[in-house]
Amino acid sequence: MTDLLFSKVSRRHWLRQGAALSLAAAAPLRAWAQPQATLVLGDQAGGLRALFEASKALEGVPFAYRWANFQGAAPLFEAQRSAAVDTAVAGDLPVLAAAVGRTPLKIVATRVGKADALGIVVQPDSPLRKVADLRGKTVIVSSARGSISQYQLYGALEEAGVRRDEVTVKFVLPTDAAAAFASRQIDAWAVFDPYYTIALQQGGRILRDGRGINTALGFITASEPSLADPAKRAAIVQFLDRLARAGEWALANPEAYAQAYSQLTRLPIESARIITARASVTGRPVSEADIAALQTVADRSARDGILPVRVDVRAITDAQLWKRLA
Template sequence: MTDDTPRGAAPSRRTILRAGSGAAAILPVGAILPLGIPAVHAAERTVRLSYQRSSTLLTVLKARGTLDERLKPLGFAPSWHLFTSVIEPMNAGAVDLHADVADAVPIFTQSAEAPLTFYAREVGAPSAEAIIVPAESPIRTIADLRGRTVGVSRGSGCHFILAAALKNAGLTFADIKPAYLQAPEGLAAFGQGSLDAWVIWDPFLAIAQAKRPVRVLADATGLSSYHRYYLANDRFVAENPRVVAVVYDALQDAGRWVKAEPDAAVALLAPIWGDLAPDIVATVNRRRTYAVTPVVRAELGEQQAIADTFHEAKLIPRKLDATAVKIWQPAPERG
C-alpha cells in the first residue's frame, strides 16, 4: 500500500509477499494470516520516532497519518518527538527510530559507542548544504575565511563540509572563529549580520537564500555526497524487525510521493515548516532526492573519509572503522 492508496484499499502485493521475511502483512479484515505470522494482540505498543525540521519524509508520514495506519496491524502506534539537536537523544537512546541525519552524525554517535543500527539511506544531494556569505561580503573563497566567524552546527554534516573545505584550502578550525549554533539560531545570527559565513543545510539554506542575496562559497559537491541515514536502537531492531520493515517501506513510498506530486507535497509541508513560501519548499524538494535505499556496507567508504577527517581535526578522540556498524536490510523482493 502506497502513501496515496485510499484508506481501506487492498494491500500491495509487495507488502504481503515480504510479510514472511520480517515485513508487516497488511491484510483485509477476516483474512487468514500466512503461516508463521502470529496474530496481533489488541493492546497497542508505542514506537517512538524522532524527527527534525529537515526530516521531510518523516514529516510527510506524520502529517498524513501513514504510520498510524500501517503499524496498527502490528499492534503499534507511533509517538513523535521533534528535536533540533539529534546527537544527544541518539546517544542516550531516547527514542526507538531516530530522525534521518546527515552523513557526519553517525560518526559522532559511533565514536560515543551509541547502540545504533543503520536501516535506510536517502541518496545524497550535495547541493542541499553549503557554505554561504552575504552577497555583499568581501569573502570570495574558503581561504578568505581565515580569522572570520563561521557559524556551524556541531556534529552535523555541515561540520564535516567545513572541516573538509578548510583542509582543502590549507586551513584548520584554529584558523577561523567557529560559532557552534543550532540551525534556527544560526539563521537568526546570519540574518542579523553576526556571522561572516554560515554552513547550513536545507530547508534553512533555502530560507536564508530567500531572505537576502547570498553567495555560495561551496556546496558539498566534491566534499560529500550528503547521504542522509536512518538509524534505530539496536534492541528495538532486534525485537521488532517487522516494525522497521513497515517504516522502511513507508519512507520509500513517501519519497516517491513527494517527487510524483510536487504541488501536493509543497502544500503539505509549507505550513508545517513555519508557513514558508511555497517556492522555498519547492526549492528544497527539488534539491533533495528523497530516494530511500538499503544501507550497503561496501558503500560506506565516504563515511570513513568523514571519520578520518574528524579524527585529524580532533573532533573525535579516536580513529574509527566507519564501516564496522550494524546494518538492517529489507528482505529481497520476490517476484
C-alpha cells in the same frame, strides 16, 4: 512571509520559524487496533514527517507511532542515546559522531539527497568572495561538533589551502544562528537545509556549497534496545518499507510534496519547493558502497580531528535487518 528575498528578519521572527519547524515534537499518537508496538520516530526540522504525511505512506501501519522533532542532529541523537526515540534520521558525520558518543545505534537504511543542500553562506554585501578569504575570520557551524556542516567547512578549507587554525570555528544551533545571521551578527555560516535555503532567500550569498565535498548520504538509525525488542524490530522493518514507498511517491509528486512540507513547517512555498527538490527522499537498504563511502568520511574525520577516534562503520551497521520491501 511572502517575499523572503533580500528581506530582513527579526530575531523574534526567526524564533517563530524555529518553533514552527519544531511543531512535530508533540505530534499525536497514531494507532492501529491492538498495535504490535509503539515507535517514537525521531525527525529533524519536520522533514521526514512531511514526507510521510504528504505520501500517506504510514496509513494503516500495524503499529502505533508518534513524531519527535528536533532542530538538528545533535539533540536528536541525545534523545536516541537516552532511549527517548526509537529511530533517527541524519547525515553521514552526525551518525558517526553519535556512535563515538556511545549512542547505542545501528544504521538500518540509507537515504540519498543532493550535496548542494548545505553550504557556507555570507552576507549579501560581504567582502568575502572565496573560501580563502575566511583566513582570520570566524565561521559559525550548525548545529554542533560532528555535523555535516563542519565536514563541509573543513573540506572547503582544505580545498582552498587554508589551515584550520587560521579560522575560528564556533558551534551554534540552527535557530539561534539563523537569528544572528539575519541581524548581521554573523559574517559566515556553515549550515544545512532548511536553514540554508531560508538564509539564501533572505539575501545570503553562497561562498561554497557541499558539492564535491559531502557524500549527500543520509541514514536511518535504530536504537539497539529497540532492535532487541521483537515487536519493535518488526515495526521498524515495516516503517522502512513505508519509507521506500514514501520516497517513490515524492519523486513522482514533487509539487504535492512541497505543498505538504510548506503546510507542516509554515515555510513559504517557494522555499519548500527548493528544499524538497534536493532533500533525501529515497530510502533503500544499506549497500556495500554506502558502508565504504561512510568509512571514508569516518577515516577523514578522525584524521582531521573532527572525531576523536576512528569509527568502524560496519560495526555500527545492521545491513541484514531490511533487505527488500515486504
